[in-house]
Amino acid sequence: MQMGSLESEHNRMTPEQSAGHWIALSSAASAVGGGGVGGDSPSAAAVAAAAVVVPDSPMKVHLDGRRASQPIKFPFTDSLCRVCRSLSTGVHYGVSTCEGCKGFFKRSIPKCQHYKCYFGGDCEITKESRNRCKSCRFQRCLQVGMALEAVKMGRIPKGERERAQKTTDIVQNSGCHRMKSLKILAPSPSSYAISTTPTLCPPSMNSTFAASEQQPSRSPDRPHSGTALISPPSYNDAFYQSPPPSSSSSSFSSSGAKRMKIAPTLDSFSDRTSLLSTDIPRRYSADAVNSFPFRGLSKTSPSLSSVPEDDLCCTATTIDSHRPHHPSHRLFPPRSSNSGRRHSDFIPTASHHQRAPLFMSSLSMPVSSRTAHLSTGSSPSTPSLYSNSLRGVAGGGRGQDVDGFGRSVSLNDAFPPLLLSSNTVASRDTFSPACSSVFSDRSRQPNNCSARDSGVGSSSRSTSVTTTVCSDGDFLTPGSRDGGIVTGDPFFGGDFDATDSGSWLDFGNETSDGPGGPEENCTVQPPIETLADTGKWDMLENMLETIDRAGNDVYREESSEAVEFMVRMWQEGRLTPDAPTDSNVTVLKIRDRIKESLGNIVKNILTFLDRIPGFSVLRKSDVSILVEKSIFDMWMVQNSAFLVNNESYIMLQLPGVDRPFHYTRFWMANFLSEPMINAMMEFADEQNSCHLTFSETNILKAIVVLSPDRQGLEDPTSVGKLRRTLQEALEHAFLRRLPTSAAEEMRQKVHSLMFHLERLSQLYFTHITPVDMNKEPG
DNA sequence: ACCTCAGGGCCAGCC
């Protein structure tokens, strides 16, 4: 990063200053206080409990001599042991396993170190063979996620929890800090001028907060205890993994206020850190627990540490009336599930609780002339682009003069500048394999000898794409790379056909329901049962390993830098939407910069795909088509994390502009209509609420590219095959870190997400706002 | 009241 020092005189603020700008919301009576459990609010514990609801609870059968009150545990016929594939009896140690594996894990914990595999370390673990190698069996246990920490929150005795609470401070200093030097400052006073404005952390900030040694200043005059700091959820929720299936009725109903939790992420932080040393709610994968944002996160983060736990949960009523995301207001109604629920029957789950901070967005927007329009952007009354499009209404945009961006998009001149960095934003994942608690690092256990690069990476395709991955954050080094774009700049010359509706929906066996839109009832595919096949399991494991590595190589480094960069921006108080803009900024520069970024997206995705087994069989020409037609989709997947709370936190380095330029929504509006931007924000919300890991995001990106329905493909079958494989890998990734039910829910969420992305993409290409490239924003 | 699940115990079966 060569941003150098970015001292910003006027944007720095003293703690005292900042104090006045913390969001002041009335706090619920400590719903998460005292270690995170208590009261009748849905604490993390409650949520955690809900997370482990298992499909068919054991039938209650009374047998002869047995005590009538005791239910007999029947194996779940619809669930298999994740370790040995025999019938599962429920969720044990965080994973659906059989009694045998449960017992084995229980017995193994004290002696896990002593197991040794004599067969190479990749023994097959089946019901029949599971006793042949304890080492591999135990490794499998770890791999699938069995963990002491993964036990349900509810199982932790109170006393222990309290004790654990006291150890927090110790624990926090032992984490793997990747951003040690980072110091987070409070936001600029100028941008949060109203007391009801939540303090927005920049995307990814929370993960990087982790290391701050300094206790952030908690100002004595920080207003009222009822203060919460709202953070964008996209990253800080990376660990907040398992959206529990909700057995409750809608918490979004008007009467659902009491269930509403404003800062679930915060409260989960608090829970997590307080329990790190002992037990962790099962819903947190141990991966997440030990990845860098968690260790020591909450107490060192200014956003969290300075907020007393009592404050971490706000009363719902405070925001209830402001919530723009009531299901009926959603741009994209949730797709119905396989239970046949229609949209109107949509039952929000705890994952929607996680969205709570997003609900604050309408409150959180700083009031300024620039952003004032945003307040209506997500308001329920604002017609969505989605619905507009159904009625054939084009996006209105800012009504600027025409010049340049016509309907027929020729990227040679003007790919509608989305904004963007080509970076996958980092820390969402931060599942650092380096963290090595034996009970938490399991899914990346190297023991996984089977997960060898079976020929991966050796496939050297000869595209014209540079295989070198630029490690610098794209937007940090403008003009640093012009090469590497495929075959004579086809992407900016791409002929985008808005009618080209790839079937993004065949996440399972079915295909898109087409123009009917998400309102339509659509069948969702059956749950992932494919893993009963051990061979397939291993194949997917291998695939994931490979994808992980490829993602790390291609995206990781620049992602980290992006985060670091964002953090610095935040430090400098530059991530405020209405911060003054350098006078050298022009729309033209922005556009060019964006075009350049798109080139990098293309380059990176090709490098990434190139390492995925099976990609090499695709025809070159097909690859060109695929990538060319999915630039927007890739961009969205990659940058959603930067679109938070209805604002863009994308930074661009523009030529002739010495400081990074914050490409806010306001600037986006030069290129995109307001409804389009709203739609993108909405989509970003949805994606962020999925809390995909770094690796999963990369897979999703690849899936999005590999649409067999793109016009002009010579060999769509191979494309579809590879896509399907990646979909399975993604599902597998979910299964690896989530309980079965949560994985299934995640699968459906992603399914829905892909559908919406397809729709969004279509809208994008039909709602491009003409722009006067010479006009300076006023 | 009833459910889930960890943990512990029991014990037949197996090596």
Added chain:
DNA sequence: GGCTGGCCCTGAGGT
């Protein structure tokens, strides 16, 4: 004798 795994029981915590 040690391990396995199916089963039982209890208690903590949840709905």
